[in-house]
Amino acid sequence: MAETDAQRSLLLTGFGPFPGTPENPSIALVETLAEGFADTPGLALHKHILPTEWAHVHHQAPALLDTVQPDIVVHFGLCRGANGFRIERSAYNQASRLEDAADALPHSPAILTVGTPRLDTRLSTTHLARELRQAGIPALPSLSAGRYLCNTLYYLSLNWAAKQAHRPLVLFVHIPPASGDGGYLDDAEIARGADTLLREVLHRPRLAAHHAVPASHAA
Template sequence: MVQNPEQRSVLLTGFGPFPGVPKNPSMALVEDLADAFRDTLGITLHKRILSTEWNTVRYEAPALLDAIRPDIVIHFGLCRGANAIRIERSAYNQASRLEDAANILPPSPAILPGGTPRLDTPLSTAHLARGLRLAGIPALPSLSAGRYLCNYLYYLSLDWAAKQSPVRSHPPLVLFVHIPPARGDGGYLEPAEIARGAAAILSDILQAPRLAAHHAVPASHAA
């Protein structure tokens, strides 16, 4: 495990079920990842499973970030069409008119009316994906987290992080990771491979928290 004398706060999140996905694998992934890193020196670990609902993400996610004030945030979600771990570069200020787990539509087409059209993570998605591939885990950098609640959460978190710049010497690092369905649920990767990939991403960020951004390749549709 990583050992770092500088204490940092880490927030890991996953999503609950949503239409067509009665059991979201990001829930168990976050629980297992939190357990694996719980005794890691140098970090204070927080985890939260968010309901896949527009209003939950709209109100609870910013409140959670303000309460914890994490240094590192990694959100996990499921991309049903993926066959590799997708490390997301960008979030867009757009919300698709799709129903959430409560059968409710998003409150508006824009996540933050008047907000920046696109926000990018400062982390190098290309570097992180390459590290997974070198470890034998299928992974790709991606340009878009879709327009569903994954993108909604990512945009709000990146916006929150950007607003910390004037008051914190090191603005928080935020990343969204889409995991593919596991083998047995229509996917190609074993659950252990996905878990190993998630752990490698967190370890990489903890070891080199100021990775510069690189270019990514286009993503397939993610929800």
């Protein structure tokens, strides 16, 4: 992706409720971000909320990416144990046997039967986390998005991006619970952190790592 003012396509996603979380804050966050960035010059913005269901994510996420053909993809999900933002570097070709919002289990321990063990974002998660901390928002780069549906979505998106000629950027960000739900940040601080991060991704395409871990690298 070149550093130009040409039209770019951005896809923002969040997740619906899942066991133990009847209200997923990533829904409202995506809506807030979409409203705030709706009139950004040169940006075609798309948003989508995915049901937290193994089968739906596995089959519909690639179809969504094929339809939108985004240049930049930023996924948001909730990490209930996080104290701040977790900027995820890697996704793994593994799925835990945990029930989804439809009380279903993954179809297989592997997300893709024939797939690279690990895929990494081309963005510098260390830099993005540092930018958030400098803005007063707690954030850390993370080496793993877990093995639940956040990881599955990230893996499928990174796998899709690796096959595209226009080399889209893909990122997964775990947000912490808000202070009203036992966290340390209030809703406004979480929204400000997500806004800061998204602006950094949009306006600093050089964040794409020049020495990214090869897609064939296994953990």
